Amino acid sequence: MPNLLHLDASARRASFSRRLGDRFATAWRATHPGGYVHRDLHAEPVPFIDEAWTEICDELLRRGITDPARYAEVVRTPDQAAAWATLAPLLDELLAADVVLIATPMYNYSVPAALKAWLDQVTFPRMKLAPRRFVVVSARGGTYAPGMPRAPFDHQERYLRDFLSGHFGIDEPELVAAELTNALVDPHLADQLDAHEASVAAAFAQVERLATGERAA
Template sequence: MANVLVIESSARQQGSVSRQLTEQFIITWQAAHPADQIKVRDLAVEQVPHLDANLLGGWMTPAEQQSEAEQAALALSNLLTDEVLAADVLVLAAPMYNFAIPSTLKAWLDHVLRAGVTFKYTETGPQGLLSGKRAFVLTARGGIYAGSNLDHQEPYLRQALAFIGIHDVSFIHAEGLNLGGDFMGKGVSQAKAQLAQAI
């Protein structure tokens, strides 16, 4: 039995293509792995604060010297990080907002990319501590960006995941969603077909 952690980051609850992809992922994964446990964290519903002085203080200040705000920030970061540590499979749903990932997803990453917990510094450079995990990244994009220098999602997320030791990453892109005509239907159907193959 494996643990699957799904991170939703679309600001929309209705009409979201990335949410369609995560729904399809869950249905397909459960059919193939009925004993697995799936947890969904929706960053649009349970918003994660952006990195601030309280979180930095919680990480760096001895427990007996932390303020209440620092303790609260650290407790949330610990919760989010523990979810990632417990997951065997990580699924990130990432619509493209202004050529990049949603700020809510970036905030989540800032909580879980933690020195000494999910990566460590060594004499030869940083080393990820989460090896052996698998990740899927499901994107939704108005235009067609895969492989172009305007795609700031895939390179960044590949680097962030590799930094914590996750190298087995499958990207599924639903593209051309705002181009009109048949682009949206084709983009979604192609992404769902790729997702089924990847699982």
């Protein structure tokens, strides 16, 4: 049975990225009677990696170990054991998943520190996770669509696409974004409310399609 790992990274309890993630998870679980793990990276922050983590990483490189089942072989010192105790449950959840759902807002043109901390903990040299499926649902205060003035400042989608491809070997991560969420609170974007609502509606529709197995257009 397929397993879904659902990650939330927003600091808001009622955020658009959480709503998109919940919509995907609900629809996916209705059609896939498999396992489901939800991890709220904001409510339960993942610690930043420390020097002991880097020592584990270095030893994996020295010994040419690329199989995650063998990572624990290089753990030697008490500090390394403590680092391993932190990362092992996160890594186990990731490796057990067939589908990884990342629900994240854009913060300051990129991803929240909570998500970056998780990515750092579970990423090791030459680690390939294909053919796992990665779906990213996100929300952004402005619009960063191709051709828009702020498109060059989008270091959220570009970072995640490059990261998932470059580190995990995921050639086609599926990304969905709801834009212009700040139109609800920023008077300077009040004339963009219709565009925001259209973007949200399109994002929810795409999430529903992805949850049933359709690939992003």
